[in-house]
Amino acid sequence: MQDKNVSTSHGCDADTISRYHTLLAQAHKAKENAYCRYSGFKVGAALLAKNGSIITGCNVENASYGLTICAERATIVKAVSMGYRPGDFEAIAIAASNPDFSPCGACREVINEFGDDMMVIFEFKGEIITTELKELLPFSFKL
Numbered sequence: 001m002q003d004k005n006v007s008t009s010h011g012c013d014a015d016t017i018s019r020y021h022t023l024l025a026q027a028h029k030a031k032e033n034a035y036c037r038y039s040g041f042k043v044g045a046a047l048l049a050k051n052g053s054i055i056t057g058c059n060v061e062n063a064s065y066g067l068t069i070c071a072e073r074a075t076i077v078k079a080v081s082m083g084y085r086p087g088d089f090e091a092i093a094i095a096a097s098n099p100d101f102s103p104c105g106a107c108r109e110v111i112n113e114f115g116d117d118m119m120v121i122f123e124f125k126g127e128i129i130t131t132e133l134k135e136l137l138p139f140s141f142k143l
């Protein structure tokens with residue numbers, strides 16, 4: 001079987017890939033805290049700061065469905081509340097209960113606000129994808 005990461009590692013070296021897989025494992029752990037009583041769809045995110053710290057979060061749903069906060073945005077908001085700012089992050093890994101996931105458009109925009117050079121790691125059709133935010137969100141909105 002072909003190595004899962006060969007075609008999607010985006011030129012990262014083995015050490016980087018290994019760090020990103022550890023980050024994905026932390027996202028999987030964080031997803032267990034998901035508050036998802038309406039969809040039953042658990043999502044966790046792990047944000048790697050350039051200082052080496054890892055901040056985790058999960059999706060938080062609401063009876064008024066549209067008020068739901070995705071795991072990626074919950075995690076970024078948590079980090080910003082701790083004092084982190086644009087440019088402070090290297091990567092974000094996202095893990096869902098279903099291994100066929102990719103971050104929604106709203107989250108792509110919010111990731112872009114705080115790290116337009118970030119790497120994004122997630123499982124899509126059962127394969128680990130390691131890509132740049134720029135590839136997920138070309139021509140992003142900027143003021």
Ligand SMILES: O=c1ccn([C@H]2C[C@H](O)[C@@H](CO)O2)c(=O)[nH]1
Nearest residue numbers: 039041043059070071103104107
């Ligand atoms: O990028 C995304 C997309 C969806 N969800 C959550 C929101 C909701 O709780 C559930 C189903 O949409 O998945 C995330 O956490 N991140």
Ligand SMILES: [Zn+2]
Nearest residue numbers: 070104106107
């Ligand atoms: Zn989202």
